[in-house]
Each structure stands twice: as C-alpha cells, then as structure tokens.
Amino acid sequence: MSDHNVANFPQGAAPEDAETSDVGGVAGKRLIAFLERIERLEEEKAALAEDIKEIYGEAKAVGFDAKIMRKLIRLRKMDAQKRNEEDELLETYKAAIGMS
Amino acid sequence: MSDHNVANFPQGAAPEDAETSDVGGVAGKRLIAFLERIERLEEEKAALAEDIKEIYGEAKAVGFDAKIMRKLIRLRKMDAQKRNEEDELLETYKAAIGMS
Amino acid sequence: MSDHNVANFPQGAAPEDAETSDVGGVAGKRLIAFLERIERLEEEKAALAEDIKEIYGEAKAVGFDAKIMRKLIRLRKMDAQKRNEEDELLETYKAAIGMS
Amino acid sequence: MSDHNVANFPQGAAPEDAETSDVGGVAGKRLIAFLERIERLEEEKAALAEDIKEIYGEAKAVGFDAKIMRKLIRLRKMDAQKRNEEDELLETYKAAIGMS
DNA sequence: ACCGTGGTTAGCTTTC
DNA sequence: GAAAGCTAACCACGGT
Numbered sequence: 001m002s003d004h005n006v007a008n009f010p011q012g013a014a015p016e017d018a019e020t021s022d023v024g025g026v027a028g029k030r031l032i033a034f035l036e037r038i039e040r041l042e043e044e045k046a047a048l049a050e051d052i053k054e055i056y057g058e059a060k061a062v063g064f065d066a067k068i069m070r071k072l073i074r075l076r077k078m079d080a081q082k083r084n085e086e087d088e089l090l091e092t093y094k095a096a097i098g099m100s
Numbered sequence: 101m102s103d104h105n106v107a108n109f110p111q112g113a114a115p116e117d118a119e120t121s122d123v124g125g126v127a128g129k130r131l132i133a134f135l136e137r138i139e140r141l142e143e144e145k146a147a148l149a150e151d152i153k154e155i156y157g158e159a160k161a162v163g164f165d166a167k168i169m170r171k172l173i174r175l176r177k178m179d180a181q182k183r184n185e186e187d188e189l190l191e192t193y194k195a196a197i198g199m200s
Numbered sequence: 201m202s203d204h205n206v207a208n209f210p211q212g213a214a215p216e217d218a219e220t221s222d223v224g225g226v227a228g229k230r231l232i233a234f235l236e237r238i239e240r241l242e243e244e245k246a247a248l249a250e251d252i253k254e255i256y257g258e259a260k261a262v263g264f265d266a267k268i269m270r271k272l273i274r275l276r277k278m279d280a281q282k283r284n285e286e287d288e289l290l291e292t293y294k295a296a297i298g299m300s
Numbered sequence: 301m302s303d304h305n306v307a308n309f310p311q312g313a314a315p316e317d318a319e320t321s322d323v324g325g326v327a328g329k330r331l332i333a334f335l336e337r338i339e340r341l342e343e344e345k346a347a348l349a350e351d352i353k354e355i356y357g358e359a360k361a362v363g364f365d366a367k368i369m370r371k372l373i374r375l376r377k378m379d380a381q382k383r384n385e386e387d388e389l390l391e392t393y394k395a396a397i398g399m400s
Numbered sequence: 401a402c403c404g405t406g407g408t409t410a411g412c413t414t415t416c
Numbered sequence: 417g418a419a420a421g422c423t424a425a426c427c428a429c430g431g432t
Binding site: 051052056058062 | 130131134135137138139141142144145148149151152155156158159162164169172173176177
Binding site for chain 6: 066
C-alpha cells in the first residue's frame, strides 16, 4: 500500500508533499505506461480509419458513390442496433417479471 | 464486360435499363463486398475504442484522472506533430542547401 | 478580422474602434437580444423536459417501468429514423441518376 | 418467434389495431397513451432545440461567436441560480425571524 | 480555398 | 459511485 500515485491519496496516508514527491517516480512511470498503451491503440484506430478511407477510394474508383455507400452502411448499422435494442428490451421485460 | 454498375451513372444521362440491369448482379455483389470490408474494419475500430475506454477505467481504478490523462495524450500528440513538422522543415532546409 | 468584429454594425453607423467602443452599445444590445431569445426557448425546453419527467412519474405510479418505456420510445424513434434514412437514400439514388 | 413482438407497436395511423390491445389489454392502451404523450413532448423539445440552433445561426451571420454566446448563457444561468439560492436563503432568514 | 455539414468524442447530468 | 443518456465541442470531409 505504499504505492503512491500522483492522484491516489486514499486511506489517510497522504503525505503533505505527495503531489511532487512522485514526479518521475513510480506513479509517473505507471501513468506513462497507461498513456503509451492508449496511444498505441489510438494509432491502430487511426490506421483502421485510414484503411476505411482507402476502401471508399477503391469503390469510388470503380464507380460507386461514397455518399450512397455511407448511407447504406448507416442503414445496415441501424438494423443491427435495432435488433440489439429489441433483444435488450426483451431482457428488460424478463427482468421486470422476474425471469432473469 | 460492361462497366455499368448500379452506382455508375454519367451525370444527366439515365439509360432506361442501366440502373436496373445490375441489381443483384455482379455490381451488387461488388458493392456488398465493399460494404462488408468497411463494416469489418469499423467493428475493429469500435473494438479498439472499447479497449481504450477500458484502459481509462483501469487507470481510474488506481487513482488517475481520465480527464487529465486525455489532456496529456492530446499534448503528447501535439508535441509529436510539432516534431514531425520541424523534421519536415529541417528536411526542406537540407534539401535547399543540397544536403539531402 | 476587420470585417469580423465582435459584432457587425449597421452599415454606415459603425464607430471607429468597434471592438471596444461598442461595449454596452448597439452591438451589445443586439447580443443581449439574441441571448434573451435563446434563454426564453431554453426555458420552454426545460419546462418540456420537466413535463416528460412527470409523465414517466405518472406511468410509474400506475405500475409501468420507466426503463422499459424509455427503450420502447427509443425503438419507435429508431423506426422513424430508419424510414427517414431510407427516404434520404432514395433521394440520393435519384440524385445520382439525375432524377433530382 | 412469437406473433406478438413486444416492440411491434403500430406506427402512425391505425388506432383500432386489435393486436396490441389484446396483448396488454387496457394496460397496453394506457402504455401507448403514455408513450405518445411523451413522444409529443419530445417532438416539441426537438423543435425548440432547432429554433435555438437557428438563433445561433442568425447571431453568427451578424458576426457573433456561438461558442462565446454559449458561455455567456451558462454564466447568466449560473447568476440566476445564485440569485435564486440567495432568495431562498433570504426567505429562510425571514421565516426565522418571523417575517414570512 | 472556404464554408457548411456530419460524424466522432468529451464532458455533464441524471439515474439506479 | 458507477452507468447511461444528453448535450456540446471538435474535426475531417465534400461541396461550392
């Protein structure tokens, strides 16, 4: 329990100088580790977004209309969401009548 | 093979049979293939977004503040961009003086 | 910048140093008028939100489950949106084939 | 699947639909009545939101910055709340000294 | 090249 | 206090 986080001062053991004593310390390292994990995933996310753009480009190159494609994607997504909503609703009903 | 697919209509010209002749045909299949590729990538993108949210959750669980973390991520990203721009500028200079 | 002041003045009536000299002047009055119009509508909006909450309360009082009701509302809304999306898609198609 | 989809309420017209009224009986009708009241208010709410957006648009068209305006609105609202709280406090004091 | 628009994300409020 | 729904800000894209 001596792990001092920059932002973690629970259970009374917060020293007066805690905010600065961990600068560059273990909490700092932990924070950086979190940040780097996030940044790694963000990069992958951006790469996927790039891939998607490329596909729209390909499709456009063979004559498809990106605007229409986006609408189709949205419609298909809405269908899926609707199904999910209905499933959730069913679960909610079951919970409401004690069938959960 | 004809280049006419459902989305490929020269502006102002609407041939009588062109817009229907490929419905469900090869162009339709091609379109669906594009849509599915995109949807697949969108799913992966969403999964990554989910992972990122989880990491913020982990970090929060050990006392870090997500809001501040997001600011840090933004700052680090800006720094990286700035560095890239500076590097580009440097390259430009180097090219200008024949160091490339 | 000079044509994008904090506020436009009526043509020919603009004093010099508009950004500062119109504090409390005509632009200020105009701004306040906008704010008050918005605030009036926001009040009505808040009142409606209040009414909606009351209806949920009534429904709950006679045994309905608010959570289920919200899901139903959402589903019905999604149906409507889906129809709108489909209509839009049709319009987009028509535009794409020059039928707009 | 069941012929009675819980989420399958009649949309739009056909108020004499027998199916839903059979499913939940009088309660079903009552539920729908609640839902429709809510939806009606939600529509009005959305219309007001639309009006507000338009006003921001007008303001922008004459050179005001919507973002700043939003901040002003927030500030004015906070002031109003503060005044209300102070008024309440005053009432409490008045009650305490028999001035109510 | 700029504006407008839509889609994404973050912050806030509310609910359970 | 966690989770979700709502709202506002941001950003990137296409159109003009």
